[in-house]
Amino acid sequence: MKRIGLKTALLAMLACMGPAMAWDGASVRNCTWCHGTSAQGYTVAPRLAGQRPAYLESQMRSFRDHSRDNPFSKQYMWGAVAALDSRDARDLAAYFATIPPRPANDGDRNLMAKGKAIYMEGIPEANIASCYACHGPNAEGVREIPRLGGLAYFYVKARLEQWGQGYHSGMGTPMPVVARSLGPNEIEALASYLSFVR
Ligand code: HEC
Numbered sequence: 736m737k738r739i740g741l742k743t744a745l746l747a748m749l750a751c752m753g754p755a756m757a758w759d760g761a762s763v764r765n766c767t768w769c770h771g772t773s774a775q776g777y778t779v780a781p782r783l784a785g786q787r788p789a790y791l792e793s794q795m796r797s798f799r800d801h802s803r804d805n806p807f808s809k810q811y812m813w814g815a816v817a818a819l820d821s822r823d824a825r826d827l828a829a830y831f832a833t834i835p836p837r838p839a840n841d842g843d844r845n846l847m848a849k850g851k852a853i854y855m856e857g858i859p860e861a862n863i864a865s866c867y868a869c870h871g872p873n874a875e876g877v878r879e880i881p882r883l884g885g886l887a888y889f890y891v892k893a894r895l896e897q898w899g900q901g902y903h904s905g906m907g908t909p910m911p912v913v914a915r916s917l918g919p920n921e922i923e924a925l926a927s928y929l930s931f932v933r
């Protein structure tokens with residue numbers, strides 16, 4: 736995704752959509768343009784389909800107040816949510832949450848067993864928390880804790896690395912502490928396993 740090309744294309748698209756497509760200035764198509772058809776994710780833009788609505792809303796807030804601050808967030812999402820008010824955000828979150836999510840299935844199958852073991856039990860001697868404790872037995876999430884099952888390998892891997900590099904995705908969330916203890920092998924295994932979870 737080239738930044739300039741995308742911006743131009745997006746503007747051109749917005750210009751020809753007209754008021755009929757607009758939804759308080761926030762049409763779903765403004766989002767699926769990047770997040771893929773039926774919001775299943777596309778390249779660096781993650782799947783939104785089936786995500787917990789409270790989590791989606793919390794992330795739109797953190798892009799808006801710039802507390803989610805990794806380079807992709809800055810480049811793509813800070814602008815995308817700038818014009819949304821809290822009602823638009825709630826409506827969009829509720830809408831995307833109802834779309835059935837499809838698993839990305841793009842991790843390394845050989846790492847599934849290892850990833851699942853870490854997900855379920857953590858590695859107590861390495862101070863690695865069990866993910867299950869918060870994200871649930873089937874990685875389905877609850878309230879502001881996101882669904883992880885079926886998210887794309889590269890997206891989950893990048894997120895886990897970014898916390899370790901000091902980026903944030905909101906104020907006062909547990910993930911920077913959780914991710915700090917994960918090494919590259921654990922991250923690969925977890926991201927692989929999660930990409931296959933339905
Ligand atoms: C120009 C491309 C682009 C557009 C347009 C766009 N997004 Fe995004 N979105 C991204 C990228 C890239 C990310 C990943 C950011 C990151 O890695 O931190 C993202 C992340 C998100 C996330 C975080 C998901 C998660 O699992 O943490 C939400 C929520 C989101 N976008 C909602 C929206 C909504 C709602 C719209 C429409 C109003 C929208 N996006 C429009 C590219 C886009």
Ligand code: HEC
Pocket residue numbers: 781854863864865866867868869870879880881882883886891894895904905908909910911913925
């Ligand atoms: C103490 C509760 C807790 C534990 C334990 C926990 N998480 Fe999280 N996780 C959260 C919360 C809350 C969020 C949403 C806030 C944020 O993004 O910082 C989150 C967000 C995430 C995201 C972002 C998903 C997205 O769509 O961008 C990933 C990936 C993730 N966690 C992976 C893991 C993994 C892997 C483990 C186990 C090693 C784990 N989490 C353990 C609470 C937890």
